[in-house]
Amino acid sequence: MNPSSPVHSLFSTRRIAALAHNTLLELVRMRVFYFILLFALMVIGSSLFTVNFSFQEQFQVLKDVGLGAISIFSWLLGLLCTALLLPKDLEDRTLYTILAKPVPRFEYLLGKLLGVFLLIGIAVALMSLVFAGVLGLREQQVLAETARSTPPADLAQALASIRASAFQWNLLPGIALIYLKAVLCATFTLLISTFASSSVFTVLVSVVVYLVGHVQGIAREYWLGGGDASPLIKVLVALVALIFPDLQLFNIVDEIAVGTVVPMLLFWKITGFGVLYTLVYMLVAQVVFSTREL
Amino acid sequence: MSTPAISIRNLTKEFAIPFKKERLVAVRNLSLEVPEGEVYGLLGPNGSGKSTAMKIVLGLVTPTEGTTAIFGCDSRRVESREQVGFLPENPYFYKFLTALETLLFFGKLCDLRGSALKDHAYSLLKTVGLENAADRRLGGFSKGMLQRIGMAQALIQNPRLLVLDEPTAGVDPAGSREIRDLILQFKSQGITVLLCSHLLGQVQEVCDRIGILHHGSLIKEGRIEDLITLENQTQLVLENASPALLAELEKRAREGGATVIGEGRPKADLEQFFLRVTQFNS
Structure with a gap:
């Protein structure tokens, strides 16, 4: 039985979903999730290492190590997976077979990117579960020890103090920002891979952008401060400030880890900034890719 | 007169050479038409411009000058690819997918879905003789099997035009003959085929017309019989002659x-x- 002839649509969520699902499947079958084991070992290791510390110190080290590792691992995962996708499809000529079907190039890019976003999302969720699990387990151990050793009169206050130092729901916005940062970096990596000739070049440039992104704030402040540099330098600094994302903004996660409550307005501002830069990079990637000779 | 399956008019493609002023002319003022239902062989030595011409027809490369159209629709438009199935030379598909998953993936890219797509995928696997390998990953496929799954994915949306680039490259003689028989079967079903191959014997067996490209230009075109018949010679084959x-x-x-x-x-x-x-x- 033959399927009925489809009517071509200029934009098809079904085609994009097929590409995203295929990308996710490709990365999952490449066994990229094995790194979660490494993450778990790190978090569990840091939990064992700090048993002689006070419970506040133990929880703080766990939060610092856990959130820091989620941030680094999700960035690395997004970077390496995205850097591989396009050059691999070009080299293996699978790109020809896909684009010889009625698939617009922007749908191909979008599908690939959404597949990576899904992968990062699953990875961040899994790492967060491991992190929360280890933190929760340690909390239960400390609670039990405290219940045994604390006089009944002080127990309620002591237990409340422990609970306040352990996993708090205000960590979730921090995890969301870590995800957004990884997504933003993955999109920039995709943009580079649309004109790069190799995965190695893409990875190197992305790492440089990541590093520049963390000092970009200094450039912007210099530009806005109107220092006494030459106009050419000012233009260059302004360009750096505009082109590179200010990744330092996402370091607010460090504040969240020490228990600082971040105002929702600030959270949404950073989210808006991340989404805007992601969309702009995606658009530029599409423009570059649509003119590329295959 | 019906719209030709492929129409190429005054096509020229130049590539810039890095750090040089001169440009490489891959295709030079090429014009040809392939009527619907015909099997057309595009021949030429390596570097003659066949692949570039084919990529332009498929909308993968933009022409410097001239136009190409598929059933009257400009090749640069995405919808022109609705009617085309393409088998690239030495096709590499996603090795992590099984044969069935590969066909379902390409079917979904053509906006097909559901049980109709699945049934069609199974029927194509049968057509190309891979029904027993439906759940095997492509990473373990031989070159001939890859070529056959490539043929099946090219057919997934029931195209009216098939573009086959070296469909029998690296395939053993039996597999090569099967692919040749498939091409003849497509021809009988009225499917137009654009075939690029170095196996001239096979081209001679299946093609109605051929075009020969050399240095980017079409130097000969016509019906095979007309091109290769030696008009002033006669062959007489006798059996049991003393x-x-x-x-x-x-x-x-x-x-x-x-x-x-x-x-x-x-x-x-x-x-x-x-x-x-x-x-x-x-």
């Missing part, structure tokens, strides 16, 4: 003013011999 009869024929030919250029025993071609021997011993 030496005396042959001598008599030769003498009569000379008397009639003809020249006998050669004489010998006709031979089966190597492919036929190979297939006969391997089938007999299997």
Whole structure:
């Protein structure tokens, strides 16, 4: 039985979903999730290492190590997976077979990117579960020890103090920002891979952008401060400030880890900034890719 | 007159050479038409511009000058690819997918779905002889099997035009013959085929017309019989002819003013011999 002839649509969520699902499947079958084991070992290791510390110190080290590792691992995962996708499809000529079907190039890019976003999302969720699990387990151990050793009169206050130092729901916005940062970096990596000739070049440039992104704030402040540099330098600094994302903004996660409550307005501002830069990079990637000779 | 399946008009493609002023002309003022239902062979030595011309027809490369159209629709438009199935040379598909998953993936890219897509995928696997490998990953496929799954994915949306780039490259003679038979089957179903191949014997067997590209230009085009028939020569094949009869024929030919250029025993071609021997011993 033959399927009925489809009517071509200029934009098809079904085609994009097929590409995203295929990308996710490709990365999952490449066994990229094995790194979660490494993450778990790190978090569990840091939990064992700090048993002689006070419970506040133990929880703080766990939060610092856990959130820091989620941030680094999700960035690395997004970077390496995205850097591989396009050059691999070009080299293996699978790109020809896909684009010889009625698939617009922007749908191909979008599908690939959404597949990576899904992968990062699953990875961040899994790492967060491991992190929360280890933190929760340690909390239960400390609670039990405290219940045994604390006089009944002080127990309620002591237990409340422990609970306040352990996993708090205000960590979730921090995890969301870590995800957004990884997504933003993955999109920039995709943009580079649309004109790069190799995965190695893409990875190197992305790492440089990541590093520049963390000092970009200094450039912007210099530009806005109107220092006494030459106009050419000012233009260059302004360009750096505009082109590179200010990744330092996402370091607010460090504040969240020490228990600082971040105002929702600030959270949404950073989210808006991340989404805007992601969309702009995606658009530029599409423009570059649509003119590329295959 | 119906719209041609492929229409190429004054096509030129130049590539910039890095750090040089001059440009590489891959295709030079190429014009040709392939009517619907025809099997057209595009021939030429390596670097003659075949692949570039094919990529332009498929909308993968933008022409410097000229136009290409598929059933009247400009190749640069995405919808022109609705009617095309493409099998690239030495196709590499996603090795992590099974044969069935590969066909379902390409079907979904053509906006097909549901049980109709699944049934069609199974029927195509049967057509190309891979029904027993439906759940095997492509990473373990031989070159011939990859070529066959490539053929199946090219057919997934029931295209009216098939573009086949070296469809039998690296395939054993039996597999090559099967692919040839498939092309003949498509022809009988009215599917237009644009075939690029270096196996001239096979091209001769399946193509209605051919075009020969050299240095980016079309230097010859026409029906195969017209191009290769030697008009001033006649071949006579006899069975059980005695030496005396042959001598008599030769003498009569000379008397009639003809020249006998050669004489010998006709031979089966190597492919036929190979297939006969391997089938007999299997």
